Amino acid sequence: MLEEVAEPQPLPGESLVAIEAATATHLDLTVLTGSFVARPPLPYVPGTDGAGVVLESVVHASGTRVRIRGGGVGIGRDGTWAQRASVPDDALHPVEDDVDAALAAAFFSPATTAHVALHELGALARGERVAVTGATGAVGSLVVQLALHHGAADVQALVGRAAKLDSVAPGARALGPAELPDEVDLLVDTVGGARLAELIPRVRPGGRAVLVGYTAGVDVTFHLPLLLASAVRLLPLSMLEWGPRVAHLAPDLLRLLQTGELRLPIDRRPLSELTSALADLRAGRVVGRLVLLP
Ligand SMILES: NC(=O)c1ccc[n+]([C@@H]2O[C@H](COP(=O)([O-])OP(=O)(O)OC[C@H]3O[C@@H](n4cnc5c(N)ncnc54)[C@H](OP(=O)(O)O)[C@@H]3O)[C@@H](O)[C@H]2O)c1
Secondary structure, eight states: OOOOOOOOOOOTTEEEEEEEEEEEOHHHHHHHTTOSSSOOOSSOOOOSOEEEEEEEOSSSOTTOEEEEOOTTBTTTBOOSSSSEEEEEGGGEEEOOTTSOHHHHHHSHHHHHHHHIIIIIITOOOTTOEEEEESTTBHHHHHHHHHHHHTTOSEEEEEOSSGGGGGGSOTTSEEEOTTOOOOOEEEEEESSOSTHHHHHGGGEEEEEEEEEOOOTTOSOOOOOHHHHHHHTOEEEEOOHHHHHHHHGGGHHHHHHHHHTTSSOOOEEEEEGGGHHHHHHHHHTTOOOBEEEEEO
16 A cells, blocks of 8 residues: 655665665565564565665765665665665665666666576586576576576476466576476576475486575475485575675676666566556566566
8 A cells, every 4th residue: 555654864874865666576575464584663665675866865976876775675674665765875886877777676686696596506507407487587587597698508497377488588498387397407496385396306316406485385395205315405595695795796797687688577567556566466477577666
């Protein structure tokens, strides 16, 4: 529900930003339903990521274009689903004037998560075979593209709805909801749930499975004798741990997205259509990253 609230008043160490774009993600849904490990004081404005223009700041010149991420924004304090936000100075990251605001708001989490999944945890080597679930989602689509970019021999892109088969990135093999992948060296699972147990046996003995998300379900049951015999390494990914360690990659990843070498599908909606936008996000009808435009 949208409400008029008081104009935010920056405290020392904070800047006032006019929001141009704000992402809406499953993390936001988890926080706003009180299911996340941290809970903001109520009432609060959701939104962990955004982009905008600095209005008032001791650190940044007025008019500086910034993306917003970190400092507890949208998790432990008010976030970006608003026309204006008061943001800790260290959560503001200047971007070039020509960067699209929606892309600036949206790229950091999926691009760095995809990088960590493939390289830091997945240890992808050229010529390996990869399967990706949620392959048209923001993270999944970038995992697919970065795997191909890095020289994976075969990338199998699993989608949960047949309607999304055409949205899979070129170069990957699109697999529908009823299909199982051929054997892979690396599985990157962004949806979780019961299907994960079906997919683990498709990973070669001694291969790796990186666990990223759980939009399709939080519970999974493994047949331990088979899992242990397969020696597949289950590698849970937490960007709370990895985010700061890979933040330096942001400019290069953004450049690849700006030049079109990588593509992040963005579903832009006016902030005034928040209710229907969130319904679509919950129902899996969004392709790529949902971005709210105040
Ligand atoms: N571990 C971490 O630190 C970390 C970091 C970033 C993101 N994540 C998590 O990774 C997951 C994917 O993130 P994302 O940004 O790529 O999300 P997204 O853009 O919304 O994509 C999620 C994909 O999951 C699939 N899906 C399967 N079941 C679904 C359901 N019941 N409801 C909605 N979608 C469903 C959808 O594709 P189909 O319709 O084709 O199935 C959708 O494309 C999320 O759970 C997110 O919280 C975790």
